[in-house]
Amino acid sequence: xxxxxxxxxxxxxxxxxxxxxxxxxxxxxxxxxxxxxxxxxxxxxxxxxxxxxxxxxxxxxxxxxxxxxxxxxxxxxxxxxxxxxxxxxxxxxxxxxxxxxxxxxxxxxxxxxx
Amino acid sequence: xxxxxxxxxxxxxxxxxxxxxxxxxxxxxxxxxxxxxxxxxxxxxxxxxxxxxxxxxxxxxxxxxxxxxxxxxxxxxxxxxxxxxxxxxxxxxxxxxxxxxxxxxxxxxxx
Numbered sequence: 001x002x003x004x005x006x007x008x009x010x011x012x013x014x015x016x017x018x019x020x021x022x023x024x025x026x027x028x029x030x031x032x033x034x035x036x037x038x039x040x041x042x043x044x045x046x047x048x049x050x051x052x053x054x055x056x057x058x059x060x061x062x063x064x065x066x067x068x069x070x071x072x073x074x075x076x077x078x079x080x081x082x083x084x085x086x087x088x089x090x091x092x093x094x095x096x097x098x099x100x101x102x103x104x105x106x107x108x109x110x111x112x113x114x
Numbered sequence: 115x116x117x118x119x120x121x122x123x124x125x126x127x128x129x130x131x132x133x134x135x136x137x138x139x140x141x142x143x144x145x146x147x148x149x150x151x152x153x154x155x156x157x158x159x160x161x162x163x164x165x166x167x168x169x170x171x172x173x174x175x176x177x178x179x180x181x182x183x184x185x186x187x188x189x190x191x192x193x194x195x196x197x198x199x200x201x202x203x204x205x206x207x208x209x210x211x212x213x214x215x216x217x218x219x220x221x222x223x224x225x
Contacts, residue, residue: 033213035215040122040217041217041218042118042201042215042216042217042218043158043201043215044215045212045213045214045215048211055211056211056212091157091158102148102150102160102163103158103160103213104160105157105158105159106157107156107157108157
């Protein structure tokens with residue numbers, strides 16, 4: 001296990017289409033996070049899982065966004081009816097249990113909505 | 115006011131210089147603090163955790179002032195390879211889990 005993997009690396013989609021991204025965290029890590037980052041900004045929190053339970057969702061996460069982590073391992077983030085404002089880098093991170101543990105990020109999925 | 119604020123820079127310094135970055139946070143209940151480094155078009159990577167007693171890792175020193183809600187990162191003897199964006203990160207666990215990233219401070223180290 002070499003780290004957090006995200007797939008695809010890049011996605012170009014037409015406005016109105018649905019897209020799904022996948023994240024495979026570090027296997028020993030129980031916690032998984034999704035963030036979104038746009039140019040010149042820090043990552044913005046979207047949602048957080050502890051094992052298979054989705055414990056937090058940001059207000060940024062509209063009804064068009066849904067995330068799952070069905071078996072407590074990999075996670076998917078789906079965006080329905082994409083809009084141009086959804087264009088961003090979508091970052092997945094994982095961490096071990098316990099306060100004070102930093103995250104390990106994947107390389108991200110860069111989404112471009114045209 | 116943003117929950118985590120950083121000077122966006124950029125900081126342009128010569129090799130060998132000492133440079134300091136500051137970060138302020140608004141949530142007094144915050145409990146964990148970190149500095150991350152992000153290279154252009156790459157993912158953030160954990161640089162160091164920040165402890166109340168302050169901590170040092172080679173040329174990097176991080177300090178936390180809870181009373182002033184202020185975090186700092188000092189880089190001594192800057193290298194060209196230190197050029198990156200440095201992100202301040204604050205986590206709180208009260209009323210739900212919340213981790214906030216600052217917008218980052220850009221550093222350019224010149225030969």
